[in-house]
Structure formats: C-alpha cells, structure tokens
Amino acid sequence: MVAPAVPEITEEVLHEAIEARTEQLIALRELGPPDLVHLLKQPVRNAGKHIGVYHHVTGVDASSSASLAAYINTLTYKEHGSSASTKISEGLYCCYNALSRLDMRVHVTIPGTVESYCVDERGEKKKATEDLWLETYLCSVLRAYSYADDGSGETIRKIMGVRRFNPVTNTETEHRFLSAAEQLFFRGWQLGSDSTVQVPNLVSNHLVSGLLKYFETTGRYASGINLFEKLRSQNIEVASLLAKILFMGNEEVEGIRILHSALAETPMDYVMLDTQAAFLLKKAQTAASPEQKEERLRMALGCADRSTIAAPSEFSTWARLAETYVALEDWENALTILNSCPMFTYQDKDAPIMPEPKDVYLPTLPETRLDEIDSEPESRYSEQVDPSLLNLRAASYRGTFKQAYAILTEMTAKIGWDQLLKIRSQVFVMEDEYRTEKQEVGHHTFPPKRNPSTDGLRGTPNASQNGENHDDEEGSETESNVETKDEKQGESNDDSEQAEADTGSTAATLVPNGNPVEKPSSTADPGELKVDDNGTPDENLSRLNNKRLCERWLDSLFMVLYEDLRVYTIWRTQMAQYRAQSMQYKKSAEEWEILGSLAERLQHTDEAVEAYRACLSQRFSPKALTGILRVFEKTKATRESVGAILRLVTWQYRWYSEFSPELLRSIRTLIEDEGAVKVRSIVQATSLPQNVLDLTHHYAALCATFRSSGTDG
Template structure:
C-alpha cells in the first residue's frame, strides 16, 4: 500500500487535478444556490520544501461551524492545518517536507447572495474580498462580515444531522464553545433578526415572515435542542417581541406597561413558554398579541395547539378554522385542522381537510458543486477504532487505511458482503416509495398513517368511499366537472362585497368568534320559516317556469327592489333550474335533481328577494304566514331569511356540535308555520336518496335512518319527517359533501397500501420462523432490517421497529439503527410506545425512561455514535443529535448519575474524552438537571 506524506492526519483531503479548479467550480455555481448555501470550502496549496522537482498540490475539504466573523479567525483555522500534515520518521525525529504555502477560505453569505473569501499566504498577508454571482470581485464591509457569521452559524445548526446531510469530505467543528462566545453570537443574531425573511423558509412554509424563515428556525433549533427555553425567551424573544413594531431591539419591558408587541415574534415567545412549562406566561403573551392583531396566523396556530394539548377540542377546532381562514395557503394551518379532527374522531372531515391541504414542491438542501477529484484521503485514528468495528468496506488504496472486517462477528450463517448486496438489489422492501417522501408530502403521509392507526385499513377504505367520489360514481355523474363546488365561496365573497361588509382582519377576537358562532347557529325565531323554505324549495323551483308572467312583473314593481336584484331576477328567470324540466324536452328519461340538493348559487340564490316573490305567486297562504312571521320578529329582512335558508342546505366543515344540538332541540318551537307551509304542497323527496350529480351528494350518519314515507296527504307525518331530516342536517357533524380526491392523496393511499402489504408479509414470515425455530437474524439483510424498522415507525409500531433495528445491528454496525434506538431510550417515541401498548394487548409496556437499564442502553448507543462521529470528522459537540440525547438523559437522571454511569463502563481514555465533551457542554450552559 502506498503511503502518502502530503495528506492531513485528522482532516479529509480531496486532491485536485489542477490547482484552483474547486474555486472555479464554486464561483460558477453561485447562481444556482437556492437556500442557505453549501458548506464552507477550505482550499490549500502544498509544496515540497526540499525537493523542488515536486509540483505543487492543491486539495480542499468542506467545513461547518468555523467562526467567520473576521479574517483573523479564518486565517487561524488555515494555519492550524499546518500542524495536521502527516509526519514521516527520519534520522533526527519525525519530519515532513510538505508545507502549506497558501490557502483560501470560502463562506457563502445568504443575506447578500455573495461568496466571502479570505486568501492567506504563508508567510505573507491576508486578503479578504467577496465574489458576486456574476464573478465580480468587491470589497468587504462590516455588515457583510456580520451577515456571513450568521449565515455560517445557521448552516451549522440546521445541517447538524450528519445522517440527513452527508457531503464528501465534510468536517464539522463546534460553532459556539462557551457562554462568552454565545453572547457575541446572540448579539449578531438579534441585529439580523428583522432581515431573516430574505433567507427564505423551509419546504412546508409558503409565506415567508418574521417568524417563518431559516433564521427563526435556526435560533429555535439551537436553544430547543438543549432544552434552554428560558434563555431563549429572556435573551432573544422577549426583547424582540416587546420592541416597537417593525423596529430594532430595545430593553425588555414588563408585560404590564408594554406599548406594543410584534404578533409574529410573540407567537415564537408563546411557543417557547409552552415548551418550557410556563403556560401562564404563554397565555398572557397570546392575549396581548391577539389584541393587537386577531388575524395573526402564527398566533392562532400556537393557540390551537395549546388548546389541543389541553383536550379542549371544540375551542381548538374554532381557532384552527380561523387560522385556515386567515392563512389558506399555509400547509401547517390545514394540517393542524386535520389533526384536531382526528383527535375529535371526525375522520371524514379529517380526510376532507387533508385533501384540501396546499402541497408544495420540496426543495432540497444546497449541495456543493465540485469537480472530479484525483484521489480522496480519509484518515483514521487507530487508537479509538481499535475496539470498535464500524463495518467499513471500501478500498483502502483509494480512501486510506480503514478496518478491513465488514461484520461485527464471524458467523457461518451470515451471508457475505457481495451476496448481501446482490440480495439488496432485488429486494422489494428497499423499493418502497414512502421513505422518499419529503416536505409537505411526508407530513401528509404521517396524518394519513395516524388515521389508519386509529381506524384500520378497512375502515379507512370505507371512509374514503364516503367522502370521495369513486371512479364509477364520477363516470356516471351528470356534471363531472362540477363535482367540487369551490365556486360557492367565490359567490359568497362577491355578495359580501356588494353588501359592503368590512374586512374581518382588524376585528377583535371576541367579535370574530361571535360571528363564527352566529353563522353556524340560525335564529330560533326564524327556524320555522327556514324549514318551510327548505321543504318547499324543490316544489317552488319546479313550478317557477309556469309562474313567471305578468303576475311576477306586477309583484316585482310592488316590492320596490333594488336594481341589482332586478337584474339578478331577470338572469335567474332566463336560466333553467337544476330540478325543472325544459319545455322543449318533456321526456321523463332525464333524471330529476331535488332542489334541496342543488348547490349552484348562481342558479338558486341570485336575487334573494326573487325567491320571496316566487313564494307569493306559488302559494298565497305561505306568503301570508311569511308576512306574519316578519311582523312578529320585528321586520326581519328577506335577505337574512334567505341566507339562513341557504345555511340549512349548505354543510360546512365547522362541525359545531353545540350549536347544532341547540338548533335540533329547539326546532319544534315554530312547528305550526312549517305545517301550514307544507300542507298544500307535495312532499319533497328525501335528501338522503341517491342522486345523479356528484356535486350534490350528501352523506348521512350511520345511526340515522332516512324515513321511507312519502305521504303528501298526511301533514303531521310530513312535518315529523321534515323535522327529523332537518335535525339530522343540523345535529349530525358527520354529514359531509363528497369531493374529488386529489391525485397526490390518492398516491399516498396507495403508498400506505404498499407499506401495509409489506408489513403484513414481514410479520407473517416472522411468526412462521419463530414457530418452526428457524434462524431470524439473517432472514433479511442489514439494509432490509433498517427499512423494516422505518416501516414499523411509519405505521406507529415502535416495539417492532426496535426489534428490527436490533437485528440490523446484529449483522453489522449501523449508525442509523443506533440513532433510532437512542431516540427510543431517551423518550422521543414515548407517546407512540404508550399508545401502542394501550391499543394492542400483546405488546409489552415500554421500558421506563428513569430506569437504570434504559440509561445504560442509551449510553451504549451514545458511545458507538460518538466513535462513528469522530471517525467521520464530526467534532461538533453542539448542535448535535447525540448531544441533544445526552441533554435529555441529564434532564431525566441528573448530571451526576449520567457521569457516574459513564465512568462505570470502563471506556478507553480517548473514547471517554469524546463522550465527556457532551457532559461538559451540559454543565457549561447549565441545562436542566446539570446541578444534581
């Protein structure tokens, strides 16, 4: 094996074919950066000091976490690489003829979209400049240095998971080493906080705002990963939230004498208080901010989640509806509404809400564009890896010296590596598409899987057929293109504009809530007339064409209508009704549609006073009773009556059970008017009979049976039947309208079916193998065991996922499997484990988190992952998923117990020092449990 002396000992080296080609490629790719940018690039040039015939060599590596606040810190980093060059033994000690003569450090500034570069010559000077997207070179200002520092910190924080973001030749270092450095970082973050919107946002956010961007996400992840919610609220959020609106930071003021509060920053502050178990402070902040802006979507989102945690599902549902109203393009608002419906056991509306979610294209992280390397050096530390087999299997001559064994233990039943790779190539388990979902589609799949976990597959298919049109229904429908009546909302908005109603954005929360409740509950005094209007609507529309003549024109002049109502009446008279038969085609073969199910407002509700005239011409007795009711109720406007009648036909997604129960209970008060109004006309068809047009399909509850009686002569039976139908319409929250299923949701259901089929085959095979006493470990390859573990997690079976990951580790080391087991031992999946134990009788209870066995298993996983991180140059203590797990253990057991348990494991000194760094971080930053 060839030993290269031009390599770094503990830093990866990617050697160039031509010196500087990596810098040229990076300059050309600046215009293709979409988010925070790629990791920092450190390029160095080496030359041989004694042999002048040796040409200069150019190499580079990527870095995350280096302090980029000044050129001095970057020059110090490049200078430190001089001491990492490999040393060769000589007559008078170790020496090396290769030296670093120059270096260039590149860091992307995501605020200004420029690349900041520092060129260093050893010995020599330091030259700092920026490179624009067009390749122009400009001078660096203090503002650009500060922006570059914040951009580098955000990349190190948001890309801290090495398993989720893997780049060739990437080195990670700790960005913040102590409280003193953290104070400087916080100052820079607060200065750039109001410009965070320019960085963009994650793939699940549509509208970028102060609280929804990469800067806010990075700060929140930095503090929440360590459980430091109190520091986050006191040092950053409170000064920003109580600053003047739109201004910069100011000293913290008490909540009693505040003069202004930024609603979006207040939503972050309230969420921080909730996560830190300070609910009183969170409620106070939300109350103050909602008085400033009741329509703030982030505040409504946090409030609905808080009410959901408190099991106040009806209130949470109301707030979630308001959040959807004010932010209809935000996926999180719709997703939260669907989750609350699931908690309320209203799975039909949960599916409809999920179907209405806006879906966005996922944009992945920025990856560095590099040329093809000449060779790559991945140095190892033999003293650390001596007792830890990480199962590496690549070629030593290409990547440097690595452990040669590819299995943790030699077993005659274990397949060889080549045989395992061939089996993976033809595996159906590894070809599942659900693990490849990202962004909004991955979140939507979780919601769909949660519905499946609660109702089962058969019930999910039944719910799907009840709320969505199947192919046969759609093909047989009269108007397939109008299955989704979204134009109703547009008509409502136009009518509101004509009426001159004001915008709701600046109304107080109490007024909005009262308006929402009043819209869902019709007046008790006019419910009888509404019922009469709903019952006679079908008959009136059938006889409408015959009554439009001179009598109608005379009544039109007597009513003294507005000009808009006259034009609407003429347009309405010219159009045929959905339930009426054309005069030119008297054939009875055309299916008649009940007018109570017609949903087109432009045919049914244009000119609200035209309906009243038709009622007078169709039934004089009915008109008299309407006038009497009008006088008794204090000159109730016809517009209000028509609107309330419209609400009876229209079934919304609000699901206000309380209001519906009140209406159904008090519905018998004006029964006399309903009897008189329906005594002289034919009884309408049952609203629950099958219909031909898909846009008018209405579902009924399981416990409600429609009346089969259609006797028009018996007025009492008609009235009872109508009252019962009306109560079903008002009181049953499960009545929904069918919709067309979106293509992406249909694909997610198919992906769920593929997962379920694979899961069923896996569990059946496991049962047969254990019943016959056969070998289980090598039934699947390591990659298949990991895929099965992820499959079990997606289907909310954490106990079986744990079993699959343990089988994967029995074959070979896997950082992914160790990370999943560590998450289970520190309580990340505690809610799913508890729910699984309560739902299935054969599942044993999970191991208590405060037990010694759980602590030792977690420490075992931490040790293995720490060795793996050190092997792949991940020296970042925090932010780090392993360090976050250590902080959780400290919070559960206390720092002293965790440290003593680590000492009892008798680790080697280098390995113990690596893990001890996480405990030192917990003690240095005073996390919860660090003092006991």
C-alpha cells in the first residue's frame, strides 16, 4: 500500500519549530500534540547552507528509538518539495509522553548516528529508559485514535500538514498495544479525560476512551473481553467496561449478569449504574409492546436517578436522567433535570502552536487524483455565505453544551417549540411574573426564612451536591453551576457565554403552515432574586415557591435554539414559496452545507439530506457526504454507502490520512452485513479509477487481517 504524500512546512528561522514545541510542553494538559518530524536539508550545490522543514504525524510505531529513526530514514527515499536539488542531512522526531509529561526525542544524522533522549517541561534533557518508551508507545496509539478524522474533514482542517497512520494494523501490533494498556491501565486517570467528565477515574479517562474506540472500530470484542476480564480480577470497577464490551459484542445476558454481580459489591458505582441505564434505554427503543417499553424505561429511570446520587457533580449522570425523562415523555422533569446538569468548560485537544512558516508545500499523490475532489479547495474559498448562517452559535458547541443542546432539540422535535416554551414557563420563574408578584408584596417586610433561589427545588438534590453555588456576585459571568475540569483551564470558550444571541428585531417568524416561532420570554435572573432593591430577601413570593430558577446557561441555550429555529423556518418557508412558483431556490455550496448541519442539529433528517445533496451537486464536501453516509447506514443503503465511503477515503488520503476509525468501522459494518465478496464487487463495479478503488480495498484488507465477520468467504 502506497504511503500518503509528505507535506513540508519551511521554517523562517532554523530550528524555530523545535523551540516552539519545547516552550509549549509546560502548557500541555491532554494527550499532547501530534508527533513533530523536523528535517535539516542541504542544497546539493551549497553544502554549507541548511533549510529547516517539518511536518506532523500520528500512528507511527513509537515503541523504541529505532522505530522512530526508521521513519526518518523512509523520508530520505521520498520525493517531496525541492528534493531533486536538496538532500536530508539530519532529522529529529519528537513524540510526547503524556504519562510522564516528557517529550521523547530521536536525533538522526544521515549517514551517521542515532541519539535518543527526552526533554522535560523546563527544556532539560534526560535519559530515555525502556519504561518511558512503553508509556510513549501507549500515548502514541491513543493519540492516533484521538486525532483521527471522522470522515468529515473537521479534524484534518484544524492542523495543517499532518500524516495519519493506523497504529494497529494486525494481530501482532494489537497484542503489543493491549499488553501496554494492561501494564499501564491503573495509571490511565493521569492522562485526563473527555470534557464531559468532571473527575477522571479508573474507568473514565483517555486510555479507556481509546480502548473502547479501538474495539468499536475493529470489532475485536473477544480481545477486549479478555483484557477487561484480567483487569476486573484486580479491581471490581472494571466490570462496567467488561459489560460495555459484552454489549458491543451482542453478549447482553452475560453483560447484565456481570453488572448485577458487581453492583451487589459496589451498589453506588455511578459508571455501572449509568451503563445499566444506557443499556435499558437502548432496549426500550426495540421493545415489543408499549407496556414492555414502559417497564424498561422505569428500570432505566431507577438506575439513572441513583447514579446522580452516586456522582452528583458529573454531567453524564444528570444528562442520562434527563434523556430517560424525555423517553418517558415527562417533559417537566426532563427540563428540570437538564437545568440541574453541572456544565464544564470545553477543553480541546492539545494542538501545536508554531511560528508563521516561510513556505508551505502540500503535494498531491497521483493515486488520490479524482476530479470532483481536486476542485474542492478552489471553489470552497470563493463562495458567498449569508452572515445569518455564519453566526449560528449552536454549530460551535462542544462537550457538555453540545450534549445538553441535543437533549433540548430532541424535546423540541417531539413536542414542538410552542409546547416547550409552555413547559418552560411552568417549570421556571419567569421575569414578568416575578416582577408582578414582587410589586404585590413589595410594601411588606419579612424575616429572612428561606432563599427563593433554592426554595423551588422540589426533587433536585441540594445545591452543594449538584456543584451549584448561588453565592456568586451579581452580574458575574461565571455560571452558578459551571465547574471547570481544572483550575488551569483558563477562560471559558463561547459555549459558556451567557450573553443572549443576537436574534434581531423579529420576535416571531412564520413557518409554512402559518404558526409563528415565538421568541422565548426571559426567565428571572437568579442574581436578582436573591435580594430586592433594598437588600431585603423577597420571601413571600408564594405563587413562585414551587418553581425553579433557570440557570443562565440553559436560558442562553433557549435563545440559541430560537435562532436555529428562526433561520431554519425562514429557509423552509422560502423553499416552499419558490417551489409553488416553480422557481429554483439558489444557495452557495457552503450555505447548503451549513443548512444541512442546521437541519441535522434540529433532528430533521430528510431536510438535512436534501441540503447536503444540494451542496454536493455544486462541489465536493466531506462534511456533507459524511452527513449523508450516516443516513445511508441507518437505512442499510449498501451501494450508496459504498459510493460515499470511496470518496471520503480518497479525500482523507488526499490530505495525508490513510486512517479514519469511523470509515474503517463503516466498511467493517458493511462487510458484516453483506459479506466481503459482495462489498468488493460493488466497489469494483463503480466507475471510479482503479487507484481510487485500491484505497478502499486497503481498508477492507484490514478487516480480513482481523478476521472480521463476513470476511470468511
């Protein structure tokens, strides 16, 4: 299999890329940035001059200095940049060890020696030991999965010039990876965790996420069961991971048995309770009767409710409880519990911060040439986009805010915007009713018996348990129940901004059937309800005693949802009007892509596919094609799925990525459903060039190597 092309970024000042990486070490918080490969090149006719070039890479075998030196040696045989007139004289490979917070480095002189060492956060050199290489190798594999693209190109566009390789290509390398994971498993919490996890622990961290991602991608569930069985014998908490792998492998009875046995020993393990609740929610969707569905949802409710007691400061437990109430169609409780979710500042992956380059060379490999893909970059940057589409804040949501928004949009999709606003006013103290009641009792004074900011919390655990703090200064931008994962995380991103979205002067927008999208009225400000204008607590707001205060972040989410709905409604109204007049509705490809994402966010699948198709009719878009692929997979449209995968694999390879876990999982799933022979036949039957087809055959060959279901024939 031909390797991806080698991008080259030329330095303005020699070695400045290495110095920038060294300076960044102290600020790294997650798994670290992709590996840095720095090369010194000499012009053939001027041996005294040196040119510094570099690129980034993930997935290279980092188990020893020899394997990293071997990668540098492969670059000497590649034609890239001005290779005809230059030669590589030195190379430095930098790979971050997130467990020991050291940058492992291998320096190669060509021809000549290999030197390996490591650099700490202060920039001091230290000796590289075997134990450190084991840690580095594990971190390298986890990074390869963490920094891999899902097919949409979003990750690829974040960092320029990254070569991405598959770190586990056969059963031998799988054994090495799982052996390293087993040896270092109980230190996994030191790597940190996803931004939706408040406190990393033994079973919620980046190591566990990487392992689960690997098993989900490759379908190697037997290997996962074997690993977690051994680890469970050392710590009962691992039972939750074993159960998850068993559920993935359709061994549900055994998974439930293990969870039941483990919970008998540790009844307040929140991960186990959450795993049980998630399983029951999934089973409720396939229930044979309404009664069976109701029974499973009630069981899920018990598990989810108990998990919030076991871990009141974790977002995932409250989100699961809210999802359960949504499934039960208990809208008031769903909104109440959503309001109780502790929100965390999103912590993005570590990315390299490099100086402005002197030159950038991004070559195209002949094997990836495809007309529809090659024309994408040029047309992409010449498109006009309506400013109202660019300012949709929900598109930038990540972490807890993205998940909370998804729950809110699911409720909207099921009951409608008007009904959601009605329930909102029933659950939360609204500004107008608070001011009315305050005027009625304003001339009375009462002893400070209760605090209205917590008075209405009927079934919600107390504020301190939920990570809430209503003692913040009035007017503070910090959310009352927003907790950051780390004191060093710095300022919150746009996800947690509490300013209302700029929704313009339109208070309502007509939808095609004539119903208005009503702008949500304001809820009462928690800070204002603490004390009245004279500094005396308002204690006699009797009609409001059974209501809650809406957290500012949730109030902001309602405004963001309103803006999404407003733009979506205008789009659908205009579409209907143009069709009624037999006129063509015109938008640029970028605008169609944004509208498709908007419709998908609001859970309007058919409209999303319609917009994505309109985008693809004008130019290639990996994001639009990935959105359509998700629908093809749900509807079991095999030929259409294969066509989408072929193009996405080629686009990925065009931008130096030979490995996408999501695309590998998609191909594996197709092979399991249809068989390898049929899938290969469909691939060959397409009209695309053979060199493009071979790229996807490479993914299919991986499935055969791992003996995935459906590859026997």
